[in-house]
Amino acid sequence: MNNLYTELKAEFPNLEFNREVLLANYTTVKIGGPAEVFCETKTSQEFIDLVIYAIKNNIPLTILGWGANTLISDDGIRGLVIKNSGQNIKILKDGGFSNDDTTTNDSNKKPHSDQSLIQPRWHSDKDKGSFKYEFSDLDYDESESPTVVVEIDSGVSLPYAINSLIGQGITGLQWYSRIPATLGGAIYNNIHGGTHFISEVIESVTIIDEKGNLKMISKSELEAGYDVSRFHNTNEIIVSAQLKLYLGDKEKAKTVVQEWAVRKAVQPQKSLGCIFQNISNGQKENLKLPTTSVGYIVEHILNKKNFQIGNAKVSDKHAAFIENIGQATAKDYLEIIKIIIKETKIKTGITLKPEIFFLGFKKRDLEGIIT
Ligand SMILES: Cc1cc2nc3c(=O)[nH]c(=O)nc-3n(C[C@H](O)[C@H](O)[C@H](O)COP(=O)(O)OP(=O)(O)OC[C@H]3O[C@@H](n4cnc5c(N)ncnc54)[C@H](O)[C@@H]3O)c2cc1C
Incomplete structure (x- = not known):
């Protein structure tokens, strides 16, 4: 293990590895000791190559996205820590899923289909000195809009994806405005924004399995629920996902983004979000x-x-x-x-x-x- 840094540097001369990097700097709560070896990957290919190498060579591996939901020990993490960063968003097609496509099935028209499984949060009202962030007043249904398939790398920041896509007239992620997350972290935990869960718009996810094989799994295999997905019970790594989004009302989506941002701004940022799952x-x-x-x-x-x-x-x-x-x-x-x-x-x-x-x-x- 002493030679891990040297081994990785030799194997990946184009990547930057550092030793004993303080992980507090890579979490929203600013807590956490050092990573034995740290590398920030900036493209999907770098991420894939490094993850597969680590798995095939039994190197202890930890993935960090935005670090918004992760408490890291004061002693830090041994082995390799990859900070997964990326910018790649590919608009694939609008064919196959649009509403006038006769092959469209019912589940394509029900973006809230996961909702029945999971109860959204409720927060005490202003009279009790707290605040709401269910925001159901901002909710609307855009399932009748034409659809478009977009592929996003897991290291892409969600706020960046939301803004960049709305700029191109693509909606469906506005509910997650101001949630600190990478797409990988968002899928890992099936994040929720108001009455929505990100699994609603996921079509498929490309993963690296526990043996180091790249493969694609479908929405139905995600086992998505309230704050949970299959990834909680596996060591699989999320590489990218295909999302079915909308050519919806861009201005309406922008308003939601802005309003959510204002309301969520009251949440303490140097934190990890809500610490506990809701009671039943x-x-x-x-x-x-x-x-x-x-x-x-x-x-x-x-x-x-x-x-x-x-x-x-x-x-x-x-x-x-x-x-x-x-x-x-x-x-x-x-x-x-x-x-x-x-x-x-x-x-x-x-x-x-x-x-x-x-x-x-x-x-x-x-x-x-x-x-
Ligand atoms: C101020 C604040 C507000 C928040 N508001 C909300 C909210 O409204 N709704 C909500 O749902 N959550 C909210 N959260 C929680 C948090 O933003 C989400 O849970 C988010 O999904 C975390 O993503 P991340 O990229 O930061 O994941 P990280 O914290 O970096 O990682 C979380 C877990 O996922 C794993 N992981 C990350 N990327 C991958 C990958 N590519 N492959 C495999 N495993 C991976 C990590 O190893 C770790 O176990 C909030 C947090 C804060 C600090």
Whole structure:
């Protein structure tokens, strides 16, 4: 392992590798120790070649997208960490899926088809001192618009893809405005924006499987649900995806983007988004809570808004977020998560499930968090 850096440099002379790179700089929450060897790939081909090499040579491999949902250990990550960056967006065709195409099937006309599986978030209203970001008032149906297939590399930033596509008259991603993510991270976690989930528009995903083979899987194989996809249970790597988008109303989509951006701007940015998955509807009913949002429990049942350990703090803007208000460590952050889980169990009987990912930790660090 000592020679990993030398080996990779020799094998890929055109890529830049660095040793002991501080990963805090590559996450939104600005927490995380060093990567043993770090490389930022800027094209899909660089990414594919390096991932396949790592898999075939049993090199421990971690992929980072935008780093917006990932808590990295203070000890960092051993092996190779690839920061997946890219810009490639290819508009393939509008044939085959358009509404006057007689082969169009029902599922093509139901962009909300995944919705029944998954309950969108609800947040307490202004009277309770919190804010909403369900934004259903901004929602509209564009499934009658002509469609277009677009291929996007997994390392492309979602905000870039949204703006660039709307600029070309292509809509369908406006609901995810201001979500920090690469397309790969977005698919990995099946991100949600208001009442929408990204899996609605995914047609197929090109992956590298656990043996290092490049292959394509279809939408139906994604196992997409609320904050989950098949990638949570495999070591497959997402390379790119084909999305079925719309030649929709560009101006309307722009308005949604702008309005979402304004409303989401109140969320603490030096964070990892919501830390916990919503509780179930059944749990909500049993406890007679007004919402499935864990933010409500943290704020109104645990009274933990503003609760702080070191420089990690439960946000006063949104109690489902934990912010880094200075030089917080992963240890501080984990401690708050553990306390919230423990107190929620005692006070409500509910075992909370984190919706963020933990990289570089030992099993014992995560005791009480991951069951
Ligand atoms: C302020 C803020 C607001 C947010 N708002 C929302 C919101 O409204 N809706 C929502 O759903 N989420 C939201 N999030 C959470 C986050 O943006 C999403 O979960 C997003 O999908 C993370 O993407 P990423 O590229 O940053 O993934 P990362 O954090 O970099 O990675 C997450 C996981 O995916 C894996 N991964 C990343 N890329 C690949 C790949 N190509 N192949 C295989 N595995 C990969 C990583 O190894 C890691 O395990 C928010 C976060 C913040 C900080």
